[in-house]
Amino acid sequence: MAFDLKDESQVKEFIDNLGIEYRFGCYKEKKPEVCHLLGDFLESIMKDYTKAGKIYKSNCEDYNFGRSCYKFGNYKLLGRGSQEVDCDVAYEYYRKACELGVSEACQNAGLMCLGNGTHTRSVKDHRKGLQLLEKGCDGNNPFCCYYIGGVYIPGIPEASIEKDMDKARRYSEKGCELGNIYACANVSQMYRRGDGVAKDEEKAEKYKKRALELQDELVKQQQTLTFQQGTKPI
Template sequence: MAFDWKDDTQVKEFIHSLGIEYRFGCYKEKKPEVCHLLGDYLESIKKDYNKAGKVYQSNCDDYNFGRSCYKFGTYTLLGRGRQAVDPGVAYKYYCKGCELGVSESCWNAGLMCLHNRLNAGNMKDYHKGLELLDKGCEGNDPLCCYYIGSLYITGVQEASIQKDMDKARRYSEKSCELGNIHACVNVSQMYQRGDGVAKDEAKGEMYKKRAAELQDELVKQQQTLTFQQGTKPV
């Protein structure tokens, strides 16, 4: 018999069965990827953030599942569910998620170092922040690559990080390739001005065109989203 998504009873039965399946896969079969799905189920379907947080934490601690480390880091940073707001704990879990290959976790941990979000009174740690962002960039996170490129464009005097346009270009080019508009603009300007790199107007135009293409894609995505949501009747 075909499943009818318009039938509320069938939908409720499906959701209930899904929860049972995830619990079995997590608690009985001890599959980390299923435990993470259980956390997502508790978070998005049941809206039980307290239980979801516990699942994410144990899945990180017991099974080293990076995405669960990332999620629990966010829970402790925001105080979601019954979790107390604790930037130090959040940073610990973000770092673990980063080491386990979750680039978004590298991004959050790196920013916490660069913007003094570890705990009250801590100094900024630019070098550790760059190390974390670099790992995220290696994992093809465009924001991590862009941020590093931006830091090398100006340098950071208080951290003795020298301006390095060659590094700025390399990180920015990778970020652009991964779809970051601002990185494309930065690289375009570098080549057009010959700022720290050999002047190359052709390459400057190429990256400028790439930025324009990404901007057009973004506008189309926003228009599609608006169309799908519909307009509010007058």
Template sequence: MAYDFKEEKDVKEFLENLGIEYRFGCYHEKKPEVCHLLGDYLESIKKDYEKAGKVYKTNCEDYSFPRSCYKIGNYTVIGKGKQKEDHGLAFDYYLKGCNLGEADACLNAGLLLTSKNTNVQIEKKHAQGVALLERGCSLNHAYCCHFVSGIFISGIEEASISKNMEKAFKYGQKACELGNMYACANVSQMYMRGEGTAKNLELGEKFKKLAIEMRDEIVKKKPTLTFQQGTKPV
């Protein structure tokens, strides 16, 4: 059937049929990837967060679908969709998703263990958190690379994680390559100062220019964004 998406009734019919299709694929054919789509449909189209959370939870626990583990982790960390807020359980979901190859889950798991946010009710295990961020970076997640680079820029004294500019440079460079402009700015300064790499003013200017170009591109879309060169991650 051809739909005219300029017509409201056609849009409604299309969305209802989409929901039917996802429910059949999930509940009858038991396809984890379709169950996740059903969760997304319930979340974004129906705005039924309680049902969406239940779908994500089942799809993670019973079918080990990594993206669903990440999503139910998000629900659990803030108590969304009538899920009980539980940072420890959220971490378990994130960890499972990360181990299954979901880079966003690695990011959130790593941040839960390393964040300075006092509202996070979970024991800080910085070494494991760093390892999870490194895992996410290996999966080409720009923010994982950026945050772990920031950790090595300053170190974490209370966790016996030493400052390591060579690692900071390695992860910062990868984050930059993956499109993180703040990482590009940090890499620029490392080249300028010879920190973690040989001093190279030419490359320093190159990465500074790259960071500014990224900033300008984002400013076109978000005029209120300000750029701070050399910004260190939290």
């Protein structure tokens, strides 16, 4: 049956049917990917964050579904859906999601270990933080690659993590390849200054050019978003 999404009654029927389909797939067929969709449905369509949080939590714990672990970590971090804010519990769900291959969770868990930002673990663990970020970088998360590269430029003396410009270059190059503008800028400067690498103006220009391309893409995206938000029907 085709639904006319301009008809309010048909939209309601469509949403009701969607909810029934997701509940059947989750509770009866016990499909973790459908349970996650049910959580997303409750969160984004029904705005029932309490129920959505319960779905994400159980889907993580019962079925080891990484995306649900990540979402419940967000709920604990932000105190969403009747959840009390608990950074240490949020970290555990992020860590589990990271182990299950969710690179965004590796990023969050890694930063919480390093103690950077508003939301951190009660105990810092710099080496664990780097391990988590490395896993995120291995999963092609551009921010994780950029951040690790940035860590190795000065090192972390209090954690006995030494400056390592070779690692800084390698992680920064990968972050740039994945589209992180700051990683491109960092590696460009390394080659221009000969900081830990042989000076290479050609490579410095190559990464500078890539950074500028990414900057232009970002500006165009922002302009498009502004135009769409600001456009009014005549």
